[in-house]
Amino acid sequence: MKLFTSTKTFQGGVHPAEYKELSENLSFEIMPNPKQVILPLAQHIGKPSNPLVKKGDDVKAGQIIAEADGFISVPIHSSVSGKVKKISIEITPSGFPKDSIIIDAADSNEIELQQPLNPDTVNPEEIQARVKWAGIVGQGGAAFPTFVKITPQPNQKIDAIILNGCECEPYLTRDYRFMIERTEEVIEGLRLIMKSLGVGKGYIGIEDNKPEAIKKLKEVAENYDNIEVEVLETKYPQGAEKMLIKAILNREVPPGKLPLDVGAVIQNIGTALAVYDAVVKGEPQITAALTVSGNGIKEPKNLIVRIGTPIADVIEYCGGITEDASKVVIGGPMMGVAQFDFSAPVTKATSGILVLTKVEKNLQEETTCLRCGKCIEVCPLGLIPTKLSRFTQLDRLEDAESYNISVCMECGSCTFTCPANIPLVQWIRLGKQRVIAIQRERKSA
Amino acid sequence: MTTTTTENPVYKLELASSPHLHSRWNTKQAMWLVVLALLPAVISAVIFFGFYQLLIITVAIGFAVGTEAVIKLIRKQKVTITDGSGIITGLLLALILPPDFNLAFTALGSIVAIGLGKEIFGGLGFNIFNPALVGRAFLQAAFPVPMTTWTKPNFTEVDSITTATPLSAFKFDSVATELSSMFIGNIGGSIGETSAIAILLGGLFLIFAGVVNYRVPAAMVIGAVIFGGVFWLIDPALYPNPLFHLTAGGFLFGALFMATDWVTSPMTLKGMWIFGLGISLVLIIIRLFGGLPEGVMYAILFMNAFVPLINRYTRPRVFGEVK
Numbered sequence: 001m002k003l004f005t006s007t008k009t010f011q012g013g014v015h016p017a018e019y020k021e022l023s024e025n026l027s028f029e030i031m032p033n034p035k036q037v038i039l040p041l042a043q044h045i046g047k048p049s050n051p052l053v054k055k056g057d058d059v060k061a062g063q064i065i066a067e068a069d070g071f072i073s074v075p076i077h078s079s080v081s082g083k084v085k086k087i088s089i090e091i092t093p094s095g096f097p098k099d100s101i102i103i104d105a106a107d108s109n110e111i112e113l114q115q116p117l118n119p120d121t122v123n124p125e126e127i128q129a130r131v132k133w134a135g136i137v138g139q140g141g142a143a144f145p146t147f148v149k150i151t152p153q154p155n156q157k158i159d160a161i162i163l164n165g166c167e168c169e170p171y172l173t174r175d176y177r178f179m180i181e182r183t184e185e186v187i188e189g190l191r192l193i194m195k196s197l198g199v200g201k202g203y204i205g206i207e208d209n210k211p212e213a214i215k216k217l218k219e220v221a222e223n224y225d226n227i228e229v230e231v232l233e234t235k236y237p238q239g240a241e242k243m244l245i246k247a248i249l250n251r252e253v254p255p256g257k258l259p260l261d262v263g264a265v266i267q268n269i270g271t272a273l274a275v276y277d278a279v280v281k282g283e284p285q286i287t288a289a290l291t292v293s294g295n296g297i298k299e300p301k302n303l304i305v306r307i308g309t310p311i312a313d314v315i316e317y318c319g320g321i322t323e324d325a326s327k328v329v330i331g332g333p334m335m336g337v338a339q340f341d342f343s344a345p346v347t348k349a350t351s352g353i354l355v356l357t358k359v360e361k362n363l364q365e366e367t368t369c370l371r372c373g374k375c376i377e378v379c380p381l382g383l384i385p386t387k388l389s390r391f392t393q394l395d396r397l398e399d400a401e402s403y404n405i406s407v408c409m410e411c412g413s414c415t416f417t418c419p420a421n422i423p424l425v426q427w428i429r430l431g432k433q434r435v436i437a438i439q440r441e442r443k444s445a
Numbered sequence: 446m447t448t449t450t451t452e453n454p455v456y457k458l459e460l461a462s463s464p465h466l467h468s469r470w471n472t473k474q475a476m477w478l479v480v481l482a483l484l485p486a487v488i489s490a491v492i493f494f495g496f497y498q499l500l501i502i503t504v505a506i507g508f509a510v511g512t513e514a515v516i517k518l519i520r521k522q523k524v525t526i527t528d529g530s531g532i533i534t535g536l537l538l539a540l541i542l543p544p545d546f547n548l549a550f551t552a553l554g555s556i557v558a559i560g561l562g563k564e565i566f567g568g569l570g571f572n573i574f575n576p577a578l579v580g581r582a583f584l585q586a587a588f589p590v591p592m593t594t595w596t597k598p599n600f601t602e603v604d605s606i607t608t609a610t611p612l613s614a615f616k617f618d619s620v621a622t623e624l625s626s627m628f629i630g631n632i633g634g635s636i637g638e639t640s641a642i643a644i645l646l647g648g649l650f651l652i653f654a655g656v657v658n659y660r661v662p663a664a665m666v667i668g669a670v671i672f673g674g675v676f677w678l679i680d681p682a683l684y685p686n687p688l689f690h691l692t693a694g695g696f697l698f699g700a701l702f703m704a705t706d707w708v709t710s711p712m713t714l715k716g717m718w719i720f721g722l723g724i725s726l727v728l729i730i731i732r733l734f735g736g737l738p739e740g741v742m743y744a745i746l747f748m749n750a751f752v753p754l755i756n757r758y759t760r761p762r763v764f765g766e767v768k
Contacts, residue, residue: 373712412464
């Protein structure tokens with residue numbers, strides 16, 4: 001029986017099987033440090049960081065080894081103590097090789113920390129400076145530098161901070177574990193962000209399939225009259241920024257605009273905790289919390305690992321993959337990236353490593369479009385996926401543009417639901433890139 | 446434990462972009478659910494009109510599937526008869542023919558339904574008109590007399606006796622049929638269209654299974670009640686009450702199995718409402734003022750033609766866009 005049910009939600013969406021039972025009752029485990037870490041200089045949106053070390057240098061865990069380059073950029077800290085082996089181009093989970101610092105780890109668990117700050121007396125500037133130093137990026141997937149989001153800009157009116165506790169992707173349970181194991185700290189992190197932005201109202205959006213976390217959050221939130229726990233319908237993609245704002249504030253972010261434009265800032269649960277750890281404990285972002293799950297992994301776990309740990313090490317730590325494993329994905333199964341090289345490292349925004357089998361994926365033979373309209377019914381953004389996909393196939397990019405292809409957020413609900421098994425969002429992704437390229441050309445011409 | 450693990454060739458993994466999961470839906474399964482949902486209507490046909498109807502159904506399905514296979518072979522395309530759509534077309538066509546219909550004509554109807562209704566447009570997914578209705582429209586034009594000769598439902602006698610359908614009885618003789626008979630199905634009418642209860646059983650199953658979008662049948666019911674109701678209120682003696690419209694002729698069968706055909710109905714949610722209301726409007730006009738007693742077939746075919754236009758003008762509002 002469901003303890004909490006909610007009808008607060010958005011239009012459209014899908015209900016994939018959750019598979020959360022594989023890992024939801026497993027407490028976080030701290031994985032031993034790897035022998036080597038690979039730290040890409042671009043783990044965030046914005047300019048890649050500038051390396052401050054060279055081959056042969058001794059580094060300590062927590063030491064800044066690359067500095068932020070420009071405003072939208074973050075510093076990178078060494079996640080282990082050891083020696084810089086080299087700086088070279090290495091594969092990353094995005095599939096693209098990028099400049100990375102490789103460090104051979106020494107046998108040490110020491111971390112260089114900053115002075116802890118008192119959360120009750122800290123001022124906004126101190127919070128921003130500390131978050132900037134800690135190199136925190138958003139953990140919801142986009143990896144946008146967090147200090148930029150929590151620093152008030154002129155002419156910007158924000159009246160709500162929303163913590164995203166939906167975790168609407170199947171399998172992933174790390175935010176759920178955070179909300180259960182570190183409830184007070186999550187809310188403390190939210191309060192620090194509210195303080196930094198000078199915003200009086202905070203929300204935690206959570207789907208009604210997580211009764212235990214809702215109960216715990218509500219108990220703590222009761223102590224603050226400006227923080228509300230909003231229980232939302234369990235539906236993918238409830239955790240998408242636009243959908244979350246719609247469900248909680250009933251505001252719609254217009255196409256091409258940001259949550260900021262409707263007065264809201266969204267932060268991931270993990271990001272709020274990273275802010276808390278940076279301010280109150282003086283820790284830089286050198287660990288990532290992951291759900292390692294899927295029917296293709298022998299021992300599903302919720303893990304804390306050092307950033308830069310190769311995927312192969314994590315998989316090995318979880319007992320390896322099964323015979324019938326057929327795909328390894330970084331992130332969630334709906335929007336994550338399939339991996340072809342297990343040497344790619346865990347980065348700041350990694351939230352999960354999934355090993356899927358053929359049975360779970362349930363991919364079937366593609367047929368022609370039957371015009372059933374299911375993709376239109378589930379599209380949370382009001383698009384016509386089947387047309388966008390067809391336009392891309394036929395190279396009718398003007399039509400794709402006029403049907404708002406660039407609005408698509410690639411949540412994959414259409415492909416998931418399509419009875420004809422057409423890879424709709426995959427085509428749309430391609431068309432979107434082409435249309436954006438044309439738009440850019442038009443602008444520069 | 447270093448990067449060399451990666452060269453390990455043991456893993457045979459797939460690479461594809463997200464999403465990495467798929468729902469339970471696939472074309473074949475949806476088609477077979479429709480076939481399953483038609484079984485109550487088939488059973489009612491046997492009960493009211495006898496086992497001969499199974500022969501008609503078999504011939505209709507056989508020729509539909511055969512025609513599809515032959516055309517696919519001629520066009521050197523993959524033979525897709527296992528997707529079940531040809532079977533559905535044949536079955537639907539059989540169920541809307543008069544009982545004891547000529548088998549040769551049935552075969553001809555199936556050939557036309559698949560050939561002219563579906564394959565000429567490029568096959569499943571590309572046709573504009575409901576294939577089964579195209580087949581029936583052809584038979585109606587080619588063999589008007591056998592197409593309007595209705596066997597009286599009979600449980601015991603071998604010789605068939607002809608009867609009127611509730612619609613023609615009302616139209617030409619001003620005789621009203623008991624609604625309870627129309628609900629159960631022991632009335633004159635097409636093979637699978639007489640028993641409202643059997644049709645509802647299958648139709649509701651499809652709605653709950655998620656194959657049929659409830660909007661089209663709902664819009665048709667609302668439309669028939671409104672448009673039929675207006676005339677009934679004007680003159681209850683001259684025009685039948687709306688409930689009669691809902692249970693008479695091919696209304697329910699059309700609403701649940703014909704108008705809801707994925708390929709030939711609108712894709713947008715708003716479009717589905719317009720489509721359903723349009724069918725009912727045309728239907729009521731034909732039934733009350735046309736030369737024919739029944740108009741479901743023509744009403745649906747007529748509205749099929751508007752589907753591309755409806756789709757175009759009922760694009761959903763893009764999220765966040767102010768109109």
